[in-house]
């Protein structure tokens with residue numbers, strides 16, 4: 001996705017990494033390349049059936065310039081807090097195209113969602129009753145779907161979100177009573193939300209989960225006799241973060257979903273289907289740029305100490321939902337794609353052995369002052385990292 005100029009400098013958004021650092025005022029810096037995001041969305045549009053709505057899950061990356069760029073190119077936004085709700089509304093997205101999931105919505109958040117008219121993906125009976133109560137007090141209608149805790153999970157996912165006891169959603173057998181209650185209470189019942197897992201690279205596993213989600217929703221419509229105008233069937237499309245991983249066969253996922261929707265029963269004929277993605281849209285556009293502060297050796301190994309670390313980019317250190325630590329792709333920004341000259345350890349500046357950005361990576365020789373680029377930093381980077389840990393300044397961000 002990234003290339004070098006004639007001098008060997010890494011280009012992000014068509015500009016050398018060092019220029020971006022200068023413009024942003026220094027390192028560490030998250031630089032996001034708009035053309036990469038546009039390419040990803042275009043590929044999704046080409047692969048997915050035309051009738052499927054594409055939503056962006058803001059928690060992957062809420063940086064305002066990036067978010068508004070994405071918001072203008074997808075069909076809706078999924079939020080998981082009152083803070084994200086405010087950011088989503090700020091983009092000018094139609095509230096009817098925003099959905100709000102999350103297992104612990106406070107009364108203030110329910111109130112804000114009802115006032116704005118976004119779709120609440122209800123996660124429990126208790127939350128439903130609180131929402132109905134708040135709406136009645138306000139003299140407003142609740143716009144709501146029910147999030148189902150599916151009796152299956154997305155096989156081989158980096159993060160499982162369904163199957164068995166879970167804090168997310170409502171066990172399938174209790175969902176019909178909620179749908180009936182919402183309709184009886186005069187809510188604008190929107191349908192269902194199923195999210196079975198995340199970070200999956202296997203097309204057949206994603207198709208299997210989508211098929212199970214669609215048939216579960218069809219069954220609920222038959223059982224309740226209540227139509228589902230909307231069905232959010234989750235996402236889980238993964239990215240190949242590590243060498244040797246095979247990218248997801250997106251065309252196959254899209255073709256399979258097309259067949260599933262063609263073959264759906266008449267109870268879902270009028271249902272609009274949505275896929276919600278975070279990392280698949282934003283993950284690859286981001287590069288985390290840090291500067292080498294010190295170069296030292298210990299017990300025969302070279303350590304490049306950078307001015308960044310896990311307080312900005314926890315995922316690259318292997319401490320964000322990873323079982324075995326592996327290196328994210330790394331490069332010396334001024335000699336991108338140049339042949340490796342040595343094996344080094346690239347670490348952050350925090351006083352903890354957890355703060356590794358690259359263990360035994362092959363790089364061209366780098367000295368203090370050189371920029372190191374850590375790729376795959378567009379999703380779950382800055383906002384998913386313990387920024388206050390050790391009191392270093394936050395990373396800068398730039399959208400080009």
Ligand SMILES: *Cc1c(COP(=O)(O)O)cnc(C)c1O
Nearest residue numbers: 057060195198199276277278279
């Ligand atoms: C986190 C989350 C997503 C986005 O997951 P990605 O792996 O980034 O695509 C989508 N939907 C829900 C409900 C989520 O919690």
